[in-house]
Amino acid sequence: xxxxxxxxxxxxxxxxxxxxxxxxxxxxxxxxxxxxxxxxxxxxxxxxxxxxxxxxxxxxxxxxxxxxxxxxxxxxxxxxxxxxxxxxxxxxxxxxxxxxxxxxxxxxxxxxxxxxxxxxxxxxxxxxxxxxxxxxxxxxxxxxxxxxxxxxxxxxxxxxxxxxxxxxxxxxxxxxxxxxxxxxxxxxxxxxxxxxxxxxxxxxxxxxxxxxxxxxxxxxxxxxxxxxxxxxxxxxxxxxxxxxxxxxxxxxxxxxxxxxxxxxxxxxxxxxxxxxxxxxxxxxxxxxxxxxxxxxxxxxxxxxxxxxxxxxxxxxxxxxxxxxxxxxxxxxxxxxxxxxxxxxxxxxxxxxxxxxxxxxxxxxxxxxxxxxxxxxxxxxxxxxxxxxxxxxxxxxxxxxxxxxxxxxxxxxxxxxxxxxxxxxxxxxxxxxxxxxxxxxxxxxxxxxxxxxxxxxxxxxxxxxxxxxxxxxxxxxxxxxxxxxxxxxxxxxxxxxxxxxxxxxxxxxxxxxxxxxxxxxxxxxxxxxxxxxxxxxxxxxxxxxxxxxxxxxxxxxxxxxxxxxxxxxxxxxxxxxxxxxxxxxxxxxxxxxxxxxxxxxxxxxxxxxxxxxxxxxxxxxxxxxxxxxxxxxxxxxxxxxxxxxxxxxxxxxxxxxx
Numbered sequence: 001x002x003x004x005x006x007x008x009x010x011x012x013x014x015x016x017x018x019x020x021x022x023x024x025x026x027x028x029x030x031x032x033x034x035x036x037x038x039x040x041x042x043x044x045x046x047x048x049x050x051x052x053x054x055x056x057x058x059x060x061x062x063x064x065x066x067x068x069x070x071x072x073x074x075x076x077x078x079x080x081x082x083x084x085x086x087x088x089x090x091x092x093x094x095x096x097x098x099x100x101x102x103x104x105x106x107x108x109x110x111x112x113x114x115x116x117x118x119x120x121x122x123x124x125x126x127x128x129x130x131x132x133x134x135x136x137x138x139x140x141x142x143x144x145x146x147x148x149x150x151x152x153x154x155x156x157x158x159x160x161x162x163x164x165x166x167x168x169x170x171x172x173x174x175x176x177x178x179x180x181x182x183x184x185x186x187x188x189x190x191x192x193x194x195x196x197x198x199x200x201x202x203x204x205x206x207x208x209x210x211x212x213x214x215x216x217x218x219x220x221x222x223x224x225x226x227x228x229x230x231x232x233x234x235x236x237x238x239x240x241x242x243x244x245x246x247x248x249x250x251x252x253x254x255x256x257x258x259x260x261x262x263x264x265x266x267x268x269x270x271x272x273x274x275x276x277x278x279x280x281x282x283x284x285x286x287x288x289x290x291x292x293x294x295x296x297x298x299x300x301x302x303x304x305x306x307x308x309x310x311x312x313x314x315x316x317x318x319x320x321x322x323x324x325x326x327x328x329x330x331x332x333x334x335x336x337x338x339x340x341x342x343x344x345x346x347x348x349x350x351x352x353x354x355x356x357x358x359x360x361x362x363x364x365x366x367x368x369x370x371x372x373x374x375x376x377x378x379x380x381x382x383x384x385x386x387x388x389x390x391x392x393x394x395x396x397x398x399x400x401x402x403x404x405x406x407x408x409x410x411x412x413x414x415x416x417x418x419x420x421x422x423x424x425x426x427x428x429x430x431x432x433x434x435x436x437x438x439x440x441x442x443x444x445x446x447x448x449x450x451x452x453x454x455x456x457x458x459x460x461x462x463x464x465x466x467x468x469x470x471x472x473x474x475x476x477x478x479x480x481x482x483x484x485x486x487x488x489x490x491x492x493x494x495x496x497x498x499x500x501x502x503x504x505x506x507x508x509x510x511x512x513x514x515x516x517x518x519x520x521x522x523x524x525x526x527x528x529x530x531x532x533x534x535x536x537x538x539x540x541x542x543x544x545x546x547x548x549x550x551x552x553x554x555x556x557x558x559x560x561x562x563x564x565x566x567x568x569x570x571x572x573x574x575x576x577x578x579x580x581x582x583x584x585x586x587x588x589x590x591x592x593x594x595x596x597x598x599x600x601x602x603x604x605x606x607x608x609x610x611x612x613x614x615x616x617x618x619x620x621x622x623x624x625x626x627x628x629x630x631x632x633x634x635x636x637x638x639x640x641x642x643x644x645x646x647x648x649x650x651x652x653x654x655x656x657x
Contacts, residue, residue: 044202044214053396054216055207056223057199062275065268066193067227069139071235072265073185076150076258078236078377080178082370083246083254084111085356087171092162095440095451096360096369099157099167099251108353109514112507114175115349119504121183126497127286134281135188135195135493140269142188146181147262149174154255186500191492193228194221194484196277218485225481226388229473233380243368285490288320292328303329327488334486334495337404337479338502340412343536344475345506346513347415350529351376351468353510354517355422355461361429361439362458375462379469387473404482411475412537418467419533423526425461430523432456437520 044052088107090098102110129138155161156170203215238261242254292306299305306325311318352373360369395402432454435442439454479499487495516525 040204040206042204044204048204048212049202049214052204052212052214054219055205055213056220057197057215057217059220059224059227060196062196062277063193063224063227065272065275066189066196067231069265069268070185070189070193070228071231072261073143073146073182073189074232075235075238076146076262077182079238079242079258079261080150080153080255081111081114081352082239082356082373083242083251084114085353085370086246087157087251089357097247099162100171104357105515105518108357108517109511110175111353112349112510112514114179115345115507116504116511117179118182118186119345119500119502119507121180122187122493122497122500122504125184125187126493126495129184129188129493130281130490131285132281134278135192136269136273136276136278138184138493139188139192142181142184143262143265143269144181145177146185147259147266149177149179149181150255150259150262152177154252154259157251157255159250159252183500187493187497190228190480190496190499191484191487192276194224194481195279195492197221197224198277218481221485222478222481223388225477225484226384228480229477230381230384233377233384236377237374237381239377240371240374243371243374246370247368279489279492285324285488286494288324289328289331289491291318292320292325303332324488327491330486331488331491331495334483335498337408337482338499340408340536341479341499341502342505342509343533344412344415344471345503346509347419347506347529347533348468348472349507349510350419350513350526351422351464354522354525355464357517358422358426358429358522359458359461361453362456362461363453364458367458369458372458372461373465376465376469379466380472383466383469384473384477404478407474407478408482409537411471411473411478412533413471414467414474415471416530416533416537418464418471419526419530421467422464423523423530425464426522426526428456428460429454430520439519441519 085107086096086098088098088100088102088110089104090096091101092099094101125138125142129135133141152170153174156166156174161167161170197217197220199215199217199220202217205213205215207213238257241257245253245257292303295306295311296303303325304310306318306320306328307322308318308320309322356370356373359372364372392402429439430437434444434452435450435454440451442450444450480496483495483499484492513525513529
């Protein structure tokens with residue numbers, strides 16, 4: 001993603017300067033023009049927003065501080081949890097050393113149950129953060145819980161504690177404290193990092209070559225979340241260190257490192273408060289929000305039935321205004337995006353637990369079986385950099401739309417592919433000797449259990465982690481930014497908590513599948529998850545009312561909740577990227593226009609009344625057929641191939657060349 005870096009003493013060039021830069025040595029050079037810039041930093045006009053290229057702003061230091069806090073938390077989380085599969089599954093004297101010796105199915109179930117609690121607790125913590133304590137205070141308290149849990153886990157993993165039988169009860173207590181801490185930290189850090197960028201108005205800026213651009217808040221927020229995920233995933237590479245410490249020292253050595261890194265968050269939270277933008281708690285809005293939704297539900301799912309003027313007509317006075325109802329509608333748009341998250345997180349849960357056990361069934365060449373999972377974090381960092389600094393700027397430069405819904409749909413598609421690959425790897429394991437369908441469990445000719453892994457190299461698992469990384473780059477980064485953008489100001493943590501809770505549902509599904517995580521049924525398990533993820537990717541619960549593309553007919557809030565039920569295929573979104581046709585729906589009527597040309601007006605023909613969708617006769621609306629003749633303005637950068645016709649997609653000019 002290209003960022004704008006302001007130059008010192010920049011002022012705006014004259015109109016002549018912007019149209020043609022001087023070429024003669026006696027004329028003013030671009031660097032001389034830049035010295036005379038005068039309107040850099042002023043609010044952009046609507047025309048400038050439509051016509052000029054958009055870029056991201058500089059990132060404030062306080063954003064990086066929150067990112068460091070999040071990175072320390074993610075380092076501790078991943079570096080600790082990556083050891084738990086072995087910690088729970090194996091005994092100290094097994095071929096792969098562990099602590100508790102409870103078996104693979106139990107280990108998978110415990111891991112996923114922990115994630116269920118972590119991702120469902122935000123439903124409680126989110127409203128408290130927004131309405132009572134504030135996000136910063138909530139973050140301080142939850143970090144203290146998290147630190148206490150990691151300290152107890154460190155203590156119960158030492159040799160004297162294990163020999164005294166304190167490992168299991170200590171582990172349970174550590175899980176409880178850690179889950180509370182993690183649930184709160186991830187609830188508030190996600191909105192808190194976006195709070196640190198407090199510019200709300202699009203502004204004019206000038207690049208070094210004299211190009212006038214618009215600093216775009218939405219693009220900057222997306223870039224902030226990209227930084228958040230880059231640093232979080234870079235920090236998760238700490239699992240390499242803890243895997244090695246687990247193998248060559250012991251579990252207590254690994255947990256000493258994670259505890260020390262978490263202390264960095266405590267240090268920043270203790271001394272960094274004056275540097276942060278803090279949002280005061282605004283009082284809980286949950287009761288009012290539920291009341292608005294109840295009114296809408298009992299009014300045939302009409303959200304505008306909850307408007308104050310509508311309620312006044314019915315003789316009811318309500319304690320909210322029209323803006324609050326619109327905010328609820330906007331929040332519902334963010335909720336809608338999260339409906340695919342349970343299946344997405346189910347796949348992540350399968351990857352983070354079953355894939356470690358799967359690696360243990362293959363030949364690792366002396367490398368810890370949980371170390372290869374670090375390739376997922378490496379791929380996330382590298383792919384994230386390529387996508388943000390290569391793919392997105394390329395698409396923006398060539399006017400190829402690839403907005404939020406298309407990105408999420410792409411992420412779902414890659415997750416389905418990754419699960420299919422995991423199934424293939426498991427099938428290859430079952431076809432390899434010496435134990436075939438029962439790796440590490442079969443009996444030899446002498447009656448002893450063969451502990452040798454099947455003869456297949458663990459590197460065949462590598463593409464699985466890369467495919468999952470591609471999915472996460474497109475789905476999770478975009479989902480977080482979209483949820484923050486759509487959430488009302490006093491419900492940021494609440495919306496993020498719902499976002500997290502959908503992930504909790506996914507991990508709950510993984511818990512239900514835990515008993516199936518055993519040989520010889522693992523191929524069926526991977527295959528079932530592949531099928532469900534594939535169906536989710538093909539029929540993702542999004543709506544055309546929340547447009548994939550930006551444009552003049554885009555409406556952020558539909559007039560009815562029932563609009564959320566209209567669904568479109570993720571595959572159709574991907575096909576739409578190749579056609580480069582931007583399609584809009586305005587109250588049931590589809591329009592399309594193409595990015596390419598300067599703005600102009602086209603004649604609007606009289607559509608046949610038979611072609612109109614029912615319920616489109618509102619005289620106050622902006623529908624084309626409410627104005628049987630006249631013109632429509634086509635926005636900057638788009639061209640029409642003819643009259644706007646209801647339910648008709650205009651063919652892109654690229655297809656006519």
